[in-house]
Structure formats: structure tokens, C-alpha cells
Amino acid sequence: MPLAPEEIALGYQSSEPVAFLDFKKLEDHIHVNRLGDSMGYFKITGETVADAALNLIEFVKSANQDHSTPMTSMATINGDQKVYAENGQQVTLSNMFRFHPWTVRAQVVQSIFECVMLTTFHCSGGANQFDVTGGGVMREVLMEAVNLLVTHEAGIAYDLSNDDSYLSLRVSDFVSESTLNSAFTLGVICAMFMIKAHAGPDPVSPSLLQAAIGGVESIVNFPWVHAANKQAAQVLALLPVDAAVPIPDNQDLNFLFQSRIPNCRFSDIRTAPSTERQTIQRALYIHTLLGTSQRAFAESKEFQAFQNGLNLYIGGTTPSLIDALQSSSKHLLAQSYARRIHSPFQIMGKLCFAVKSRNEEFMQEMETKLPDVELAVKRYLLGSGHPFPQRVAGLLDADTLARDRQDTVYRAQRLVKVMTGLSMLPPAGRTLLITIRDDVATMGGARFGTSYDLEGDLLPPISHSCLYELELLANRRFMLALGTSNVPLGEDTEFDWVMHMGVMELGSDGYNA
Numbered sequence: 001m002p003l004a005p006e007e008i009a010l011g012y013q014s015s016e017p018v019a020f021l022d023f024k025k026l027e028d029h030i031h032v033n034r035l036g037d038s039m040g041y042f043k044i045t046g047e048t049v050a051d052a053a054l055n056l057i058e059f060v061k062s063a064n065q066d067h068s069t070p071m072t073s074m075a076t077i078n079g080d081q082k083v084y085a086e087n088g089q090q091v092t093l094s095n096m097f098r099f100h101p102w103t104v105r106a107q108v109v110q111s112i113f114e115c116v117m118l119t120t121f122h123c124s125g126g127a128n129q130f131d132v133t134g135g136g137v138m139r140e141v142l143m144e145a146v147n148l149l150v151t152h153e154a155g156i157a158y159d160l161s162n163d164d165s166y167l168s169l170r171v172s173d174f175v176s177e178s179t180l181n182s183a184f185t186l187g188v189i190c191a192m193f194m195i196k197a198h199a200g201p202d203p204v205s206p207s208l209l210q211a212a213i214g215g216v217e218s219i220v221n222f223p224w225v226h227a228a229n230k231q232a233a234q235v236l237a238l239l240p241v242d243a244a245v246p247i248p249d250n251q252d253l254n255f256l257f258q259s260r261i262p263n264c265r266f267s268d269i270r271t272a273p274s275t276e277r278q279t280i281q282r283a284l285y286i287h288t289l290l291g292t293s294q295r296a297f298a299e300s301k302e303f304q305a306f307q308n309g310l311n312l313y314i315g316g317t318t319p320s321l322i323d324a325l326q327s328s329s330k331h332l333l334a335q336s337y338a339r340r341i342h343s344p345f346q347i348m349g350k351l352c353f354a355v356k357s358r359n360e361e362f363m364q365e366m367e368t369k370l371p372d373v374e375l376a377v378k379r380y381l382l383g384s385g386h387p388f389p390q391r392v393a394g395l396l397d398a399d400t401l402a403r404d405r406q407d408t409v410y411r412a413q414r415l416v417k418v419m420t421g422l423s424m425l426p427p428a429g430r431t432l433l434i435t436i437r438d439d440v441a442t443m444g445g446a447r448f449g450t451s452y453d454l455e456g457d458l459l460p461p462i463s464h465s466c467l468y469e470l471e472l473l474a475n476r477r478f479m480l481a482l483g484t485s486n487v488p489l490g491e492d493t494e495f496d497w498v499m500h501m502g503v504m505e506l507g508s509d510g511y512n513a
Contacts (some may be wrong), residue, residue: 013223020328022335022427023198030195033316034097040086042099044141049106053144057185059083065184065305067093067313093188094313102196104138136465139197139421145189146201153182156302158291164231166205168291171300180305187212187309191321200336202423205229207289212307213322213329216298220285227334232288239284243277260287339425344381344412347432350425351377356437366436366474369482376485377434380499381415383489384408387496392504414503421465433469440475458494461502470502
């Protein structure tokens with residue numbers, strides 16, 4: 001069974017005391033230092049999660065890479081800015097952490113049919129406008145902002161092709177101010193993400209973040225790479241670190257050097273004196289983890305802009321974010337990126353189950369059935385792709401359906417996504433709570449209106465990403481599905497479909513507080 005993220009992170013031991021054991025401790029530190037002179041709330045709004053993320057990006061871009069320039073919202077709703085501070089106060093990158101709380105609100109206008117069939121079953125509401133807000137939405141908006149920047153912004157991201165989907169920066173001798181502003185904005189959003197979402201901004205590479213915080217050469221550390229980026233570590237392990245051990249005439253190692261370092265001659269690498277081993281190791285690590293040479297990367301305008309954006313002012317005795325993280329960054333990044341989901345077994349220990357009801361008889365009945373619910377949920381997670389693929393065949397293209405069918409972690413990744421707003425496991429101490437409730441008429445009626453027969457239909461679960469919670473509505477049909485869920489793996493059940501209605505991806509995501 002895979003190691004827990006906390007156990008993986010322990011594979012890297014810092015050589016000095018760690019100032020922050022987790023990202024929440026970092027945010028708490030900022031609050032202690034800044035709340036004494038709080039300037040009020042800071043609000044990010046949008047019509048959808050993606051819209052709110054785009055509004056935040058444009059807001060940061062308006063600073064034009066200057067931490068003291070007041071930022072402005074280009075977008076408005078009925079004449080009101082979509083990103084703003086209390087009483088219309090000016091927000092700069094230097095004062096933004098003096099504002100508290102930060103509030104994210106995504107206003108969605110959709111019909112029930114659109115919510116169910118187009119936004120992954122976990123968006124809720126009726127034909128009227130409704131608001132989604134809270135910490136879960138904050139995490140999702142920040143993650144969407146990162147994804148928008150690395151996928152759509154001026155080609156600033158570079159796919160490292162290490163079989164881990166991590167992205168570095170694309171650097172060039174010719175770069176526009178627009179591209180530099182995008183790289184700067186990515187740095188700012190990554191800083192916000194770590195502080196507010198308490199996680200690393202996946203898919204941005206942990207090596208890129210560590211290089212920006214500790215210097216490019218700081219990533220040349222095998223124990224840390226193994227903890228933060230296991231796939232890359234497996235490749236880099238082909239090169240013996242001990243200079244007394246000859247470099248083997250290995251086809252895989254030859255390919256690694258040829259593919260990572262342009263114009264490299266493997267014969268020269270193998271015959272280099274032992275005194276050059278450290279230089280060879282450094283070159284291979286930096287090319288593999290960042291995508292180019294140390295000098296080219298460190299001196300690039302794109303990296304310097306990203307680093308400048310990441311280095312937000314946080315106040316206190318160490319006002320620079322980069323300075324504050326000097327002793328903690330490797331620990332924090334290893335701990336966070338180790339929470340990436342590679343197996344459904346990773347989340348099994350995070351799941352908790354409970355019953356919510358004012359009906360004592362229902363409480364007693366469901367308490368005895370909770371082990372069955374737990375077994376059914378875990379059985380669902382061990383399946384691949386979509387249960388009853390014919391039910392979604394018209395909603396997904398054939399290639400996507402075929403790809404998902406082979407994906408053994410699809411269900412686990414999607415469950416975590418809708419329950420947390422993130423693509424990785426919650427931090428240590430946080431659980432994923434699945435609750436069973438019987439107030440179907442109240443909850444189901446408010447959420448689904450007349451779109452479902454509240455007793456005769458299987459009802460989509462309701463997610464609360466702020467609370468790391470998923471609610472299952474125990475109507476008559478649900479109880480029948482639970483009673484027939486104990487079948488061999490590989491067979492689809494109606495309980496599988498209940499769970500899948502709450503997690504499957506058919507369009508853009510929406511979240512509930």
C-alpha cells in the first residue's frame with residue numbers, strides 16, 4: 001500500500017530547523033503580523049469559477065509587475081468591479097495581506113438540467129441565480145487561475161516530459177513585456193495559492209517553486225527530489241552520485257542525457273574525471289527538473305519575473321515571502337506534492353462516515369449500515385473510469401470515454417476534487433467526510449426542485465468543498481442501491497452510479513459552500 005504523504009515527506013530531512021510545518025502555519029503567521037492593522041475584506045467575484053479566476057488574473061496583471069501600483073478590475077457587474085476591497089480602498093501587492101478576510105464568490109445562472117448534465121452533477125440550484133462561496137471555492141478559483149495561466153497565457157509554461165505532468169517556465173532570448181507580465185502574474189497566483197489553499201499549485205513544478213525560493217542550485221538534492229517528485233527521481237537515480245562508481249554504459253542513461261542536455265555526448269560524460277561528477281549531476285538535475293541549463297534559467301527574464309511575483313510582501317520581521325520560506329520551502333513542497341493522487345488506496349485512510357438525521361429510528365438503522373456504505377464507497381473507488389459507460393456515451397467523446405475507462409485513479413481524483421476544490425489530498429489532520437442524511441424532501445427539494453422524483457430516483461450527492469464533505473441523500477431508491485452493492489469488483493452497481501453522479505467530469509466545475 002502506498003505511503004501516506006506525511007511518510008513520504010519524511011524521506012527529506014531539512015538540515016536546519018523548519019519555521020513552518022505546513023502552509024496553514026504560514027498563513028497564521030501572516031495573520032498574526034498583519035491583522036492588527038487590517039483594512040477590511042478583499043473580494044473576488046465572477047459568474048462562474050473560471051470567470052472569477054480570470055477576473056483575479058486580470059486584476060493582478062493591472063499591477064504591471066509593480067508591487068506598489070494600485071490594481072484595478074477590468075471587469076464589472078452592473079457597473080461594480082468584480083475584484084475589489086472594502087469601501088473601495090486601493091489594493092496593491094504590498095498591502096493585499098492587510099485585507100482580511102478574503103472572500104470568493106462565484107455567481108452561477110443555470111437550469112437544473114445544465115447543472116446536472118453540464119457541470120459534473122455537483123453544482124446545485126434551480127433555474128434562478130444562486131451564489132457559491134467559501135474556502136472550497138477559494139481553493140478552486142485559485143487552482144483555475146493557475147491552470148488558465150499555464151495553459152493559455154503566451155506559452156509561458158514548459159512541459160518537462162518527465163511522466164509527471166509538471167510544468168516549468170519556457171525561457172527564451174526574445175520575450176515581450178506581455179509574456180513577462182504573465183510570468184509575474186503566475187508567480188503572484190502561486191504565492192496566493194500556497195498561502196490561501198495550503199498546498200502547492202499543481203501542476204506548477206515543485207522544482208520551479210524551490211528554485212525561485214532557494215536558488216536554482218538548491219534543487220540538486222536527491223532526497224528532496226525523491227520526496228517531492230518521485231517520477232523524476234526514478235529517472236535521475238540512473239546516474240550514480242558517488243564519483244567512485246563508474247557511470248555505466250546504459251542505454252536508458254544515454255537516452256536521458258541525450259534527451260535532456262542538447263548536444264551532449266554520452267561518451268564524454270562516461271569518461272569524464274571523477275572530479276567532474278558533481279558538475280555532471282548538477283547539469284542533469286537542472287535540465288531535467290527545469291528544462292534548460294542553470295545559467296540560461298537563472299538569468300532569464302521569465303524566471304526573474306516569476307520570482308518577483310512570487311515574492312509577495314507578507315509583513316512581520318521577515319516581510320518577504322521568499323525570505324520567510326528559506327528554511328521551510330523544501331519541507332512544505334515535499335509534504336504538499338506528496339499528496340498528489342496516484343492510487344485510490346491513498347484516500348482510503350482519509351475517509352470518514354457519519355449519519356445526519358433528527359429521526360432516531362433512522363439514525364439507529366443507518367449506524368448499523370455505515371460499514372456497508374463504507375464498503376460500497378471504497379468498492380466504487382477501486383473501479384476504473386465511468387460505471388455504466390452507456391449512460392454517458394452521448395455526453396463524452398469516444399476518445400475521452402476510452403481514456404477514462406483505463407484510468408484506475410479517475411474516481412479517486414474526482415472525489416477528492418469535488419470534496420476539497422483541489423487535485424491533491426487534504427493536509428494531515430483533515431478528513432474527507434461522507435454523510436448520510438434522510439431529509440430528502442428538504443435538501444433534495446431545495447437543490448433539485450421538480451427535476452427528480454425525490455423518492456423514486458437516484459439523487460446526485462451534494463458536495464461541500466469548504467467542509468471537505470459529501471452528502472448522500474438516503475431516499476428509498478438509495479437504500480435499494482445500497483442493498484445490492486456488494487458484488488464482485490468490475491460489476492457496475494446502482495450505488496456506483498449514485499457516487500459517480502457526484503464526481504464525474506462532464507464540463508466546468510462548480511462548488512457549494
